[in-house]
Structure formats: structure tokens, C-alpha cells
Amino acid sequence: MRSSSERFGLIINFTDSLPALILLQKFFAFQPFEITMQPIRAGERIYLILDHHRKWIRTANPTQQFHSDKGFIDFKDVIGKHPGQTFLLSPYHRKVAILRPLLSDFIFHMKRQSQIIYPEDIGSILIYGNARPNSQILEAGTGSGTVTGILANFSQPDGHIYSFDIRESALKQAKKNIEHMGMKEHTTVDLGNILEKDYNFENINFIMLDLATPWLAVPRVKKYLDPVKGRICLFSPTLEQVKKNINALIQNQFQWYKTFELMKRFYQVKQNATRPLGRMVGHTGYMTYGAFSSVDKKLQEIGFDDLYSPENLGNLFIYAQFTLDRKILILTKDRSQLQQILTLWFQNTNNITFQDISNNEDMEDFSEVAENQDTSEFDIICLDNCFSEPLFSKSIGILTQTPPEE
Numbered sequence: 001m002r003s004s005s006e007r008f009g010l011i012i013n014f015t016d017s018l019p020a021l022i023l024l025q026k027f028f029a030f031q032p033f034e035i036t037m038q039p040i041r042a043g044e045r046i047y048l049i050l051d052h053h054r055k056w057i058r059t060a061n062p063t064q065q066f067h068s069d070k071g072f073i074d075f076k077d078v079i080g081k082h083p084g085q086t087f088l089l090s091p092y093h094r095k096v097a098i099l100r101p102l103l104s105d106f107i108f109h110m111k112r113q114s115q116i117i118y119p120e121d122i123g124s125i126l127i128y129g130n131a132r133p134n135s136q137i138l139e140a141g142t143g144s145g146t147v148t149g150i151l152a153n154f155s156q157p158d159g160h161i162y163s164f165d166i167r168e169s170a171l172k173q174a175k176k177n178i179e180h181m182g183m184k185e186h187t188t189v190d191l192g193n194i195l196e197k198d199y200n201f202e203n204i205n206f207i208m209l210d211l212a213t214p215w216l217a218v219p220r221v222k223k224y225l226d227p228v229k230g231r232i233c234l235f236s237p238t239l240e241q242v243k244k245n246i247n248a249l250i251q252n253q254f255q256w257y258k259t260f261e262l263m264k265r266f267y268q269v270k271q272n273a274t275r276p277l278g279r280m281v282g283h284t285g286y287m288t289y290g291a292f293s294s295v296d297k298k299l300q301e302i303g304f305d306d307l308y309s310p311e312n313l314g315n316l317f318i319y320a321q322f323t324l325d326r327k328i329l330i331l332t333k334d335r336s337q338l339q340q341i342l343t344l345w346f347q348n349t350n351n352i353t354f355q356d357i358s359n360n361e362d363m364e365d366f367s368e369v370a371e372n373q374d375t376s377e378f379d380i381i382c383l384d385n386c387f388s389e390p391l392f393s394k395s396i397g398i399l400t401q402t403p404p405e406e
């Protein structure tokens, strides 16, 4: 039996009875549910967490060391170990946890050459933009490459994103960031002014515009879009811009359009003191979406707009990195809406295991489910709409985005 710190995974409780999607990340001791992940390889990017404030993403180079003010470790001691373990820094014996970074972690650590779009907004861009696997995507401006790298990841295996910016300096940094995200092959990033240059694109599935005057680009880029299913997103921080964006969509025959912004409120979760934190993210930018026809009817029929809102689904996709190259276990009830939505979204669900737990909601039965299931090497476990008090409290108890013990 491995020590508890070696068990690793991601639990998500995705239920309509909670005010928000709760993501429980990342390493936990769960008896007897044991999850292992691929050991860390030489040259891989790793996420080192000392405490809430001190976190680093570094390359595990076997000939180098990681140094901080609290001590150092040799990367060679980390290589071959499972993510989720803690290591002692020499000479001060402070513990550092080592994880495999998700793209959402990477966003907060990468070097920037511009204002960026944050994961929550990217989650909804993904869903409202209908940026599914194999999508062809056009973007301007690239900025720091944040949206580029993430959309590229979600459009795998055969999708591609073409991204343009007018600034060489932005492109230089964006290319490095995209390479760090492992998305170089899925992107074409180039110098170009979307307001002036004509391209030969056709049947693009999604166009993403994040520049100061996106409305000016609409008449030129609309011809690149798939005339039936194509979608566009115009991201702008002010309402003055939003008005112009909507006018441009109306004048250019977009039948369906929608504008909203997302606000993010964090929660303090403590025994008898669970409440919102005083500070919140009140404004990032307005997202205006346009399409030539109404939203996907099949998704609507499943109830996509009520129980599993696109925003929640976007959050789930981004923060759990719900991509087809990751192994996902979903504990669900009665072929749930989530199962139907994911099947429709991904088409190919070979890497997703749906385990029906309709009659297995308490902890013991859950353990049985776990025993009957080969759980080795799952990257994500998702508790879909199964609010089981023991299971949930156990999950909360083992939750650690928190740093390792002192």
C-alpha cells in the first residue's frame, strides 16, 4: 500500500443542489479508493506548491535543482515519482508538493505581453463558441497566447487554431507560452492585422476577437465562418464597445447574439463558517457571441440551458481540463444529462467511463464501486449530481488545494 500522499486525483462535485460548481483538487487520501497517475518524466513541466502564495512551474531537468528561499531539491529525486507526493526541501525541511500543472494553473504563471483572458471566461468562450474537438478556429489578437493555447487543447485531436497579432513582441512571448502548453503543433501564430488583411479561410467553426475594436473586423471575418454552424465571440471590457459589437453583428446578418459577463465569488469553507469571501472578481470583460442560427437544438433538448448551464460546464472543462487525452471517471445517476451532454459534445467518449451509482450513494457502496472499477491512472473523477453526504464530506475533508503540512 502506498502512503496516502501518493494517492492523487481530482474530485468534482457537479450537482444542482450546490450554488456553484465545486472543484475539489488535488491530492487526497481516500480509503480504499486509490488513484495513481503516470510518474513524472524527465523534461516534463511540474507544479511545485510550497503554500498558498508560493507556487512555481518548472521543468524537471535531471541535471538541475529547484531553489527557493525555503531550500532546494534535485529534480532527479522527483523524476519517476507520482504527482501528488510531497518532498522535503534541503536544508530547512519544508515540504513542497509536486503536481502536474493544468493549463488553468499555467495561465497564472506564464509571462505576459498583454492583458489576458482568465479561465472562467475562457470556459464560457469554449462552450458558447462551440469549440469542440476538431474545430477550426481563427483568433485575433493573440496577445499572450492564453486563449490560443487553451482552445487548441480543447480542439484536439484534429482541430487547429490560426491566430494573428499586430505586435511582434506579443507573438514572441505567445509562441513560448503555447510551446510550454504543449500546443505548438495545433496552432499557427502569425503577424497580421485582422482589420486590413484578407485571408483565404472558409468554414471556420469559431472566430475569437480580443482586440480594441472588434466590431470593425466583423464585416471582413464573417465570410470565413461556417455559414450554418459558425460562431463568433467579441471580447470587450467596456459597454461602449459592447454596443458597437452588437450593432456590427446585427448589420452583418447574425441572427443570434448574446452578451454577458461573469463574476466570480470565492467561498471560505470551514466548519460552521462557510460563507462567501469579502472580495470577489467583479469585472473582467463582456463577451458578445454571435451565430447565424440559433443554438444547438440537440443540446437544448437535453436541457443544456437549465441544469448544466454552459457557464458551469465551461468551468468544469477548464478547471478539470476535460480533454479527450485525459482519463475521466464519472459517477453518475440514470444516464444523466451530463452524460448526454458529454457524449454529444465529444462524440468519442472512449476515455470517459460513466459509472451508474443510482443505488450506490453511500460511502460503503461507493467503495464497492471503486473496487469493481479499475481506477488506476484516472486523471479526473467527477461526482455528477450525486449529493451523498458521507461521500461529499469525505471529499471536503480530503480536499487540498491547500498547501502541504508544515
Ligand SMILES: C[S@@+](CC[C@H](N)C(=O)[O-])C[C@H]1O[C@@H](n2cnc3c(N)ncnc32)[C@H](O)[C@@H]1O
Pocket: 113, 114, 115, 116, 117, 140, 141, 142, 143, 144, 145, 146, 147, 164, 165, 166, 167, 170, 192, 193, 194, 195, 196, 210, 211, 212
Ligand atoms: C488583450 S490582448 C489579447 C489577449 C489574449 N486574448 C490573451 O488572453 O492572451 C489584445 C491583442 O490584440 C492585438 N491587436 C490589436 N489590434 C489588432 C489587429 N487589428 N489585428 C490583430 N491583432 C490586434 C494587440 O496587439 C494585443 O496583443
